[in-house]
Amino acid sequence: MYFELGTPGGATLEIVGDEADETDEASEERGKRREKALGRVRKFVETYVAKGKYGLYPEAEVVENVIQGLTDNLVEHGRMYCPCAPVEESKTKGSAMVCPCVPHHADIARQGYCDCALFASRDFVAQEALKKRR
């Protein structure tokens, strides 16, 4: 079976194989699993920012993309593997590349934000806010 779906950007998305063949029930179940996983990721991000020393990267769209990527990895691979690193490589490193990954402290200290641009230092967030006001 083969479907072509239009996307907002005008590109088409092909769905072939398992996803196209799944029953409505299976599709609904998959949707529920993803919603649950998305809720877990959002909760984790919210708590990490509320209780930790970092803020959110100051671009809501970028943050949302990373959250969606973490959710995809949680659903497909069972853990919140970093969405900006190759998952198969991350799997060989135990928990090091599960969000919040081991390198994020050093990355934030160096460039102001983690490599995925999900978390950022409070200073970086404040500086970006100042730039926007000018």
Ligand code: SF4
């Ligand atoms: S780079 Fe950022 S989003 Fe990616 S795993 Fe590390 S802390 Fe999480």
